Amino acid sequence: MPCLEEADINAKSFLVINKFLRPISTVLSLELFLFDEMAECYSTIKFSRLIKCRLCQCDSDWMDSLVDFLANTPKLTYLIVDYQRTRRPCTASIAWRKMGSSYPECFLTSLEKFELIDYRGRDEEQELVEYILVNSIRLKTVTxxxxxxxxxxxxxxxxxxxxxxxxxxxxxxFTT
Structure with missing residues (x-):
């Protein structure tokens, strides 16, 4: 599927991820709905052309996989994290704090926009905002x-x- 530019993925199964996501790893824009352990599966795929990504948390402990995912998106310019569908708060583990010391290539070369939707003031959300602000050299806008x-x-x-x-x-x- 070399001409595919945009994809919205809402998968709850590893089989679906392997069958559909790997072949579309060349998309430019991607919306991922993260469920439970599926976030880790997304972090193993190289998205070499991805420039815009929307991550929608659906009761997923996704933060441990975030750094790996971002490391596989070297051209990412626009990252959106959407908490609107989250019913229970995610928790950032000790592993997240350790991984937070590494810097994905997109932070050094391309990430210009970051948007966090439905911010509720939880610790993990603040840690995410801080990780982006402290490490993204080319960042222009944070909403x-x-x-x-x-x-x-x-x-x-x-x-x-x-x-x-x-x-x-x-x-x-800030928007309210």
Whole structure:
């Protein structure tokens, strides 16, 4: 499928991943719905042309696989993390904190936009925002959409603004 440019994948089975995702690893735009252990499967596939990716968490502990996934997306310019479908909070393990010390190639060469949808102020969400801000050299825009029922939005926004950024050109934008 060399002409395929965009794909939306909502798979709950490893068999489906192997059968359909590997052949479309050359897409430019990808939307992945992450379920349970399937996030780890996505991290083993090289997406050599991917420039835009939307990761939708569906009750998945996906953060341990995130660094590996990003390492396989060397041309990624736009990353969206969407928490709207998450019913239970994900947890970042100790392994995530250790992996967070490595830098995917896209952080050094191409990632310009990061968007986090339905931010609820959980520790793992703040860790993710910090990981992106602290390590993405080419970052231009970070947009954080606050969950509608989130309390203390002003305090949370100030806390996020205080995170050190490696890219001096980056703008931190908030929507409510």
């Amino acid at each position: 954080i959409s606050m969950a509608s029922k989130l309390k203390n939005k002003e305090t949370i926004m100030e806390k996020l603004k205080a995170i050190r950024r490696v890219s001096r050109a980056s703008q931190l934008l």
